[in-house]
Amino acid sequence: MFAASSLTEVFGGMGAAFSALHPDVRLTFNFGSSSALVAQIGQGAPADVYASADEKNMATLVDETGTLQTPAVFATNRLEIIVAPGNPLHISGLADLARPDLVFVTAGPAVPIGAYTAQAFALAGVVVTPRSLEENAKAIVSKVAVGEADAGIVFHTDALAAGPSVAGISIPAQFNVIARYPVAAVKGGGNSDTSAAFIAFILSDAGQLILRQFGFGVP
Numbered sequence: 001m002f003a004a005s006s007l008t009e010v011f012g013g014m015g016a017a018f019s020a021l022h023p024d025v026r027l028t029f030n031f032g033s034s035s036a037l038v039a040q041i042g043q044g045a046p047a048d049v050y051a052s053a054d055e056k057n058m059a060t061l062v063d064e065t066g067t068l069q070t071p072a073v074f075a076t077n078r079l080e081i082i083v084a085p086g087n088p089l090h091i092s093g094l095a096d097l098a099r100p101d102l103v104f105v106t107a108g109p110a111v112p113i114g115a116y117t118a119q120a121f122a123l124a125g126v127v128v129t130p131r132s133l134e135e136n137a138k139a140i141v142s143k144v145a146v147g148e149a150d151a152g153i154v155f156h157t158d159a160l161a162a163g164p165s166v167a168g169i170s171i172p173a174q175f176n177v178i179a180r181y182p183v184a185a186v187k188g189g190g191n192s193d194t195s196a197a198f199i200a201f202i203l204s205d206a207g208q209l210i211l212r213q214f215g216f217g218v219p
Contacts, residue, residue: 001029001198002037002045004053004112004181005136006077006155010214011051017210018201025194033136034058035110041065041186048189049198051181053077053137053155054112058182066187068195074202075181076217077155079120081169082144082162089150094124094175097151105140105149106130113137116177117153124175141166155179157215180219 003011008031015027030037030047034057041047042064050067051074052058058071083091089102097104107114113136121128131149134140140152145165159168183202185195201207208218 001027001049001051002041002047002186003029003031003049003051004034004037005031005138006053006113006158007031007051007181008138009161010157010211010216013210013214014202014207017206018198021201022194022197025197027198031138033107033111033113035112036135038064046189047186048191048195049183050186051183051202052112053179053181054115055180055182056115057112058184061184061186067184068187068189068192069184071182071184072199072203073180073182073219074199074207075211076219077157077179077181077215078176078217079116079153079171079179080156080159081151081153081171082141082159082166083151083169084144084147085164085167087167087169091151091169093169094121094126094128094171097153098126098128103131103148103150104128105132105134105143105152107136107140108133111136112179113140113154116179119177120153120171120175123177160215178217181216 143149
């Protein structure tokens with residue numbers, strides 16, 4: 001299972017629930033940025049299921065490798081600013097992230113969280129120069145959590161999963177971006193029956209409940 005890094009925690013729970021129903025199945029997850037995972041699959045990495053944090057990278061997979069069915073959107077997410085616990089720099093919104101005294105990190109435009117962040121800044125009319133471009137949302141969380149960055153923008157679920165190591169600041173709806181997560185079985189994966197069963201579980205009422213428990217929205 002190749003899945004976006006922001007799905008790490010929820011797919012842990014999803015996998016445990018699925019395995020309880022299918023004890024003869026062994027699930028192996030590979031988490032990373034959606035763009036990096038598509039590149040790995042394109043280079044021949046064995047994958048049965050791909051779950052992306054955006055529809056653009058799923059479209060790339062469909063065009064370049066192929067899927068066994070039309071991708072299905074199974075979850076949604078929203079953006080959130082993260083800062084050090086206690087918010088020592090008193091950051092209150094997107095405009096503050098343009099301050100020259102503040103170290104802001106994001107990801108590149110090919111990575112979903114980087115693209116979504118750029119969209120949020122455009123909606124707010126804010127120009128921000130990041131200090132560095134990280135590999136994925138989890139890497140942004142790590143930078144802020146250890147004090148190597150003052151702020152970043154990640155998915156709401158990443159902020160929840162980080163617990164007390166960071167503080168989250170909501171982004172108003174008019175500047176926020178809703179991420180849509182599609183999933184599909186990869187053509188040539190070799191485990192089509194199990195792939196179909198896992199995708200069906202994600203889309204089932206039980207799977208959607210798990211997603212909500214981890215902070216995701218459902219389509």
